[in-house]
Every structure is written in C-alpha cells, then in structure tokens.
Amino acid sequence: MKTFKSKVAAALVLGLLFTGCASDDGGNEPSGTATSTTRTGTFTYAISGDPSSSNAINTGDRWGLTFANIVYEPLARVDASTGQTQLVLAESITPSDDGLSITVKLKSGVLFSDGEPLTADDVVFTYTIKAIKENGAADALWINDQPITVTKVDDLTVRFDLPSYSAAAVSGIATETFIIPKHVFPADTDFSANELPSYVGSNGYQLAEYRRGEYLKFVVNENYHGDKPTIPNLVLRIVANADTVKAALQTGEIDAAYVVPAQIPDLATSPVTVYPYPEGRVAYLGVVVPKVPNEKLRQALFFALDRAQIAKAAWLDAANYELAYTILPPSNSWATSDVEQYTQNIEKAKQLVAESGVNNPRLTLGYSGGDLQAQAEVAVIQAQAGAAGITIELLPNDNYYDEIEKGADSAVDLFIGGYIMGTEPDGYGGLFRSDGSWNYFSYANSEVDAAFAAGATAYTENERRAAYYQVQQLIAQDAIFYAIADNLKIIAINDRISGINSAKLVSIYTFADFAKLSEK
C-alpha cells in the first residue's frame, strides 16, 4: 500500500498544476500558521471508536475500560509487567491465614465526584452486582462455580469470603472492578446494559459530555482525593481513519494516538515522540471449534504456518514483537515453551490434510478489515495455508466477535484475535474454560477445565505451575489456538505533554493515571 506521503506527493504535483498554488518548501515541514493545533488546557487522545460499553460493571473492550479507568478507581491494580498489586482505593488488603477470606480496609476521605463519600456500602454494591453472571463479567468473582461474597464490616472495611481457597483471588478481586456509587442508581437499574444512567466516579476526571461518534470530554473532579490533574480537560476524540489520525498528530490537533510501525517514519519530522511499550498481549489465530471439528485439519493448518513471517508482516521489525507459542504471552512467568509449537512443516501439513479426509479444504477467516496489522497477518496466513492445499477465504468485519459468538452457526471458521489478560494465569480461564465468558472458540475440554480449577486452588507454586503448564500443553495439542506474537503497543504523544512516566503507560488503559499528565 502506498504511504500517505507518497500519495500526497504525487497528488501535490497535480494539485499545483490545476490550482496554480505553490508551496515554498515542498517538503514535510508545514509552512502556514497553525489554526487547528491543540489548545492549552486540553489533552486530546484519539481513539478508534466509541466504547462498546460504558458500563463499568461489564465493559471489556479497550476503549470501554479506558473510559472506566478515567472516571472510576479500583480497590487495587495489578501491574501487568511485574504482577505486583498496587493499592488504589484500598489502604490494605489482608488475606486470612486459611486463605478463605480477604479483608480490605478502604482509604478514608475518598469522595465521589458528586461530593458523597465512598464507603464500604459502595464496594459491597459494586461487587455484588458484578458477581451476577447475567451482568456479563462475573468470571473473576466465581471459584469452582461458587461466587465470592462480600460483606460490610464497618464503613471503611469489607470482607470477601471465598467458597474455597484460590491463589488467584486477590488478582480476581482487584482486576477490572471499578467502584461505582450505590446512591446514584435506582433499584431497577439494568447493569447488563451497555450504558448506565449516570457516571459518577472517584477518579481524577469526571465525564462532562459524550457525543456518540465524536468525542468524550472529561473535566477535573474537584472532589478527587489525589493530586488534582493539572490539565483541566481530557478529550477522547473518536477518529477511525489511520491517515486522518496521523495527519492530526502531525498538526497537533490531537496530542496522542496509537500508531503502527509503518507510520512511525512519517512522524519523524513532527513534534511527536513515539513510545513503544509491552502490553503482555497475545496476537493469535483462533479456530471456531464446532466449525472445524476435524483435529487433523486444524493441525495441518497450524503446521502450514510460520509465525515469524506472519509477525514480521504485521509489525515489520523484530524489535516490535516477541514470538508467542502458548496461550500465555512469552513475558508471563507462567508461560512454558514445552508445548507443541507447530514449527512450519509443509510436507507434514499436506500429510495431515490427506489424513483428515477433507478434500480441498476451504476455511473462512474473519478479521477486522480496518486493522492494518490484521490485514498483513491474514495475507501471509492465506498464502502459507495455500501452500499446504488449504484455501483460506477472507471475511473482513470490524465487529466479527458477534459472528464468532454464534459458534456452530458462525459464518467464520477462523479468526484473528488478540487479548491482554494480565500476569495471573487464572485470568485466561475466561477464554478457554468451557463456561468462560469470552470463550470465542466454543472450546470445551474437561481436562482443561480441571487443570484451570487445579491451578486456582493449588496451595504451592509448583502445583500451580504444573497445572498451568498442563493447560498450555492441552490447548496446544488440541490445535484450536495458534499463538503468533506478543506485540509492543506504540503510542505517539505530542512533545508538549509531559508526565508520561508518572502517568505510566500500561496495557489496555493506555495510562494507569491520566491525572498525572501535564503540559510543558
């Protein structure tokens, strides 16, 4: 694909011919006076679409979680790179000696943006609602099909009671649960919906205006218990077109946006710095198992592929990614390389196709058509599978998860996906347990379910390690998931913004704390 620069360079020649206008420099440096550059007092961050859910109870997509993390706060955060728990609303988190309960003491003096205090009632309210399966994101709050219950001890203390011991409980309780205020929601509020009637949180910013398809504007929460944000306005501006995002970054109309490696050279002359950082993401090729029940065919496909070439096509430079071999990212301390890695072997792939008994296999591959990296991945996969006699039909669809969820009725057999599930291996159960909320593979293996359960309830690290190694080996053996790479996320930020280290670039939410960003 032509780059933006080459397109416009050619265009300029024609443009000058017919408009009679001439640019003095003819290069990349702007010559005019900026009328559209970013205004002081606002940090504008480009996002690619509306949050698919702005309900902090059930949101799970990148922009929904980013929104939740701007407005609300969790009890604690689990650092994706170190696995350490960092206290946010909690003053202390103390597991009992028998591991069957966890007592959380809340910080005092925390107020919601409407001035009401954040108390144990709000924590109990939030966790009780979140643990309701119908609300859509209860996985982390259930152990062996029993819910974790939460009780108010006093105004600033709550106790979580576990149905059985779980090594993953603290992580499960802390991860992605944002405390919402009990007092603002009527009794009949539907918490399975994608929107809530109000957005009152305790974090540094509060929502001021949301124009669907245009932007979300946040202003400083005057009741924030931490250091007040120094940038008065925070805007999440919705811009889907990658070329538009790049041009807006170059003009300063937006301050920050995710970019792909191919765009970085074009930003070199702009007052923008590029920050690559790891997210612990696993980019993968997934199989909708009921659509491809033939295990030999799945294995044949995987043996036809070369993840190194796929990753190189998508992320260009080996510095931008690390190859992955299992359901856990390679940086995860629980990941093992002792699994079937499906090292490319075309002859073996052809032999497996023959053994599968499927003549001229054709598989449909769903992917996000607007994602430049996915476009590169599917092109390589299509070519490599073709070499082994497997025809891949491409089906671009920006909302293909809805299609995958149909399982046996899905129009796609394979899909390009990616997830960020953190350092706690139990968190990956939601994707691969037969009852997992995000089991897009429609995969069911009782041994995998048992191994996840064993890992969560094991007392020693060795037992846990054995269980999660078994999970990775079983899933690889079943050939339902082909890990490609853990790719770095790359964000471009205007040089007028500082405090990036304090705000801390993190997976999913972009910044752990937007309130710590400042203007130079």
Added chain:
Amino acid sequence: MLGYLSRRLLLALPLLLLISFVVFAVMQLLPYDVIDSFARPDMDPAALQLLRERYGLDDPFIVQYGRWLWGVLQGDFGYSLVSRHSIADDLLTKIPHSISLVLPAYLIALVLAVVLGLLAGANRGRMFDTVIDSSNALFIAMPPFWFALLVMYFFGYQLRLFPIIGMHSVGRSDVADFLQHLFMPCLVLIVAFYPDMSRYVRSSAIGQLNEDYVMVQRAFGASKREIFVSHVSRHVLLPVITQLGLALPMLVTGALITETIFAWPGVGKYFADAVNSFDYPVVMAVLLLSAALVIIGNLLADISYRLADPRVRLKGEL
C-alpha cells in the same frame, strides 16, 4: 395539478411498500437478529429462545413484517447490533450533520457548474472550454478519498489553515468554528459533485446553440450575451431542476467517503461504520431511507419540472 400529484403519490406508495418488503425480507435472510445484539457465548440457549419468543421473533414472517413496518412508520428502525442504540435516534442526530455538509457543497457545485458550463458552451473549442472540459474529466477520474487526503495534506497539514477532525472543536458550537471545519470536506464534495453537472450544462448549451431559435435571434442581430442570458440559459436550466430533485438522497448518504476521512459525524460515516461492522439493521435502515428519498426526489423533480415547463403539463394531460 392536484390530480397529477395524487396519482404520483398513489404510485409512489406501493413502490415504497415493495422496497420496505424487500429490505425486511433481506434482513430476515441474514444470519442475525436483535437477540444477537446482546447474546454472549456463555448465555443459555434456552434463555435466548425465551428472549426470541418475547420479542416475537418466532412469529410468522408476515406478522413480523407487519410489526416492523408499523414501527418504521412510527420512526422506529430498531437497534444497532454494535452500539445497541436506537437507530432512529442516531439518524435524527446524524442527518442534520450530513445535510449541513452536503447541502452547501451541492449548491456551490451547482452554481459553479451552471456558470462555468454555460461559459464553456458559449466558448466551445476555445482555450477556456478546453480548460473546463479537461479539468472536469480529471475531477471525474480522481478518486474522492485520494483528493480528500490531498486536501487534508495541503490545507490541513502544510498550510495549517483548517482543522482536520470533525464538525466542531470540542466544546465549541459557534458558526466560525463550524465553517473552519466545513471548508475541507465541503471542497472535496464540490469537486465530486461539480464536474458531472458542469458537463451536463455544457453539452446542453452546445445542443441548444444548434436550435432554430438561436439562428433566428442571430438573424435579428442579438448579441451572444443576450442569446445566452435570455434564451439558452432558460432551456439549459430546466433539466437542472430535475438534477436538484434527484440529489435529495445525496443529502443524506452522499458524503460517505468524505465523512469517514474527516471524521464528520454524519450518516455517511455512520453507514460506512455499519457496513464495516456488519451492523445489518443500520445498513438496512439507511438503505430504506435512501430508497425512499430516491422516490420522493423523483416525485419532486417531476413536479418542479411540470411547474417550470408548460409543455410538460400539456403532454401530461394528453
């Protein structure tokens, strides 16, 4: 006139009904229904079936069509599969945004096309005509997305004259801010709309020059200017009225690519996003709206033409 209008309306109604039927039938053939908009992989199939029954999705096709049509007549187009938002509410917000972009672009393109097309026709074969005709050919051949990127690069990035994103700056809704945002997408649309109309006017003008009445005017010693202003332009502009009516659907969906590139929050971008996401209910709603506007636009064009040209009335009554 009223009789003619009633006849046309009566003819338009069954056509609209037919279109609505086709749209609904296509929706029924698709592998999605409203339940899919909130189903999750872990939901019990029995619960999903209960929901389908509650929403009447297991009723016979014709019953569902009747219910859907009744909803559409009341402005209820259903819900988006992606956002779960009411499509009617979304369209109510986005249609004015699209009109505010497309209408000025279309009107400017029309004026330019009439003026330049007539001048080109009047100067047939001369340098001016060659420039206009060649530039029209170039503009027609130029892909809109490419020209949009060119405009964005030149005016937005190099000259920094206009903002690149959206319809307003965040938190501003004044006219000056709107006009700043309007310039670039509007320019792209003018260049998209203008050449076809200009070629149409030019060829009509050239055609008129061969008519007897022009020869008569020349014989009477009328100047070229008088012939064009008083006679040729009238004949050329009549068919342009038809163009105006036919442009009605364009007001809503005429800026699909431009809106997407400039993040203009109109129906075009809404439709493009829906197509990319396989958001069938939105796609179908916009298609139905477009089809209805084509029919209404045709009707309006015929009526205006009839009002403007007495000969059409005579023919219509024969």
